[in-house]
Amino acid sequence: MAGEKALLSVDAALVKILASVSAPVGSEDLPLADALGRTLAADVVARRTQPPVDVSAMDGYAVRAAELAAPGARLKLVGESAAGKGFDAALHANECVRIFTGAPVPTGADAILLQEDAVVEDGWLAAKAPPGPHIRTKGLDFIEGETALSAGTRFGPVELALAASTNTATVRVRRRPRVAIIASGDELAPPGSELGPAQIVSTNNFTTAALVTEAGGAPIDLGIFRDDLADLQRALGLARQAKADVILTLGGASVGERDLLRPALEKEGMTLDFWRIAMRPGKPLIFGSLGDALVLGLPGNPVAAFVCGLLFLKPLLRAMQGDPDADADRTEIVLLGSKLPANKARRDYLRARLNWNAEGQIVATPQPLQDSSLLTELVRSQALIVREIGEAAAEAGEPCRILRLREL
Ligand SMILES: Nc1nc2c(c(=O)[nH]1)N[C@H]1C(S)=C(S)[C@@H](COP(=O)(O)OP(=O)(O)OC[C@H]3O[C@@H](n4cnc5c(N)ncnc54)[C@H](O)[C@@H]3O)O[C@H]1N2
Numbered sequence: 001m002a003g004e005k006a007l008l009s010v011d012a013a014l015v016k017i018l019a020s021v022s023a024p025v026g027s028e029d030l031p032l033a034d035a036l037g038r039t040l041a042a043d044v045v046a047r048r049t050q051p052p053v054d055v056s057a058m059d060g061y062a063v064r065a066a067e068l069a070a071p072g073a074r075l076k077l078v079g080e081s082a083a084g085k086g087f088d089a090a091l092h093a094n095e096c097v098r099i100f101t102g103a104p105v106p107t108g109a110d111a112i113l114l115q116e117d118a119v120v121e122d123g124w125l126a127a128k129a130p131p132g133p134h135i136r137t138k139g140l141d142f143i144e145g146e147t148a149l150s151a152g153t154r155f156g157p158v159e160l161a162l163a164a165s166t167n168t169a170t171v172r173v174r175r176r177p178r179v180a181i182i183a184s185g186d187e188l189a190p191p192g193s194e195l196g197p198a199q200i201v202s203t204n205n206f207t208t209a210a211l212v213t214e215a216g217g218a219p220i221d222l223g224i225f226r227d228d229l230a231d232l233q234r235a236l237g238l239a240r241q242a243k244a245d246v247i248l249t250l251g252g253a254s255v256g257e258r259d260l261l262r263p264a265l266e267k268e269g270m271t272l273d274f275w276r277i278a279m280r281p282g283k284p285l286i287f288g289s290l291g292d293a294l295v296l297g298l299p300g301n302p303v304a305a306f307v308c309g310l311l312f313l314k315p316l317l318r319a320m321q322g323d324p325d326a327d328a329d330r331t332e333i334v335l336l337g338s339k340l341p342a343n344k345a346r347r348d349y350l351r352a353r354l355n356w357n358a359e360g361q362i363v364a365t366p367q368p369l370q371d372s373s374l375l376t377e378l379v380r381s382q383a384l385i386v387r388e389i390g391e392a393a394a395e396a397g398e399p400c401r402i403l404r405l406r407e408l
């Protein structure tokens with residue numbers, strides 16, 4: 001383990017990767033319907049007040065609460081206020097108006113009597129129970145001119161809804177960072193091929209293209225290249241032609257004679273920032289720059305490629321789009337489901353199942369097999385248990401740190 005002590009830590013590697021982003025990528029205007037997953041380049045400022053007037057939160061009757069308080073009180077029903085078409089006069093003494101959810105509250109009314117609590121006979125209203133306020137006051141959600149969403153916010157379903165609600169149809173977002181993906185290995189073939197016994201299907205390009213898309217980037221899958229210096233250099237030329245912001249290489253990153261990516265990158269003029277970090281899986285990570293592009297070289301083992309994609313590629317793409325939380329710690333503490341031995345010289349990311357115990361606490365149980373080639377164990381896992389360098393052996397029931405693999 002002697003050499004591993006000198007390896008860069010995961011945290012230091014992420015700091016270096018994020019520090020390499022000197023400025024966010026450019027921006028473009030998009031219709032809101034196309035903005036899912038994209039990051040705002042400019043604030044969304046409310047173009048109107050919401051709700052624009054006081055509106056009812058319930059179906060019922062708009063009343064003055066004090067007038068219904070007396071025993072036997074009755075109010076005269078004088079009209080109706082519907083969503084989109086209010087009652088355009090004010091309420092006079094002892095009057096009420098039929099009202100529906102979302103409809104403007106007439107001037108003079110201060111409460112809504114629920115329809116379930118109302119008795120209406122011959123145009124007069126009596127109450128079986130007191131009215132409640134049930135009024136959403138003007139501007140309760142936001143006021144015209146307020147910043148509803150700040151630059152750097154990523155559009156998920158609810159951010160789209162809020163932007164729409166401010167009456168914004170077009171938003172200025174960061175363009176998608178272009179990520180050229182280069183798979184390398186003589187053994188690799190695309191799915192659906194006639195495979196020889198020594199061949200395997202290339203999977204990492206699917207994993208990483210999906211991670212790129214999830215992070216708001218544009219994957220450019222350049223295909224599979226041979227373990228051959230000239231072929232790898234050709235791949236890097238294609239990546240540069242494609243004006244990639246990030247060149248993502250898969251495999252060939254380790255120490256074997258056929259691990260030629262680093263030599264090919266160096267031949268093409270890459271400035272190496274670091275190679276190899278203190279994590280498992282994922283030790284042979286490469287990071288550097290080549291021309292205007294950043295270079296991230298992920299290890300070939302499928303689980304290593306995925307975990308490194310999650311920990312380094314996604315934050316990098318978020319930082320390139322101006323997300324101020326790109327480096328946020330997304331780990332959480334839960335309980336360990338089975339005992340673990342002491343950890344050694346690399347931070348370990350163990351695939352684990354999550355479930356609830358009888359007390360409703362979340363328990364993470366490591367999968368029995370942790371080989372970094374096993375995709376089945378990855379698909380069966382909901383989290384990675386993070387074990388620090390040198391962490392002592394742990395018993396079931398002790399706290400442990402996890403990173404969720406799936407959103408709730
Ligand atoms: N002597 C040493 N051997 C290895 C070390 C080491 O430090 N010393 N590191 C090990 C670790 S950790 C890993 S991870 C692997 C990574 O090596 P490479 O990045 O050079 O990857 P390859 O050798 O090209 O492939 C490893 C493995 O993954 C499969 N692979 C590659 N690309 C793909 C792909 N696109 N889709 C699916 N599977 C892929 C490949 O067939 C190999 O089985 O090195 C260890 N060795």
Ligand code: MOO
Binds near residue numbers: 281283299304
């Ligand atoms: O990163 Mo490797 O996958 O530790 O085997």
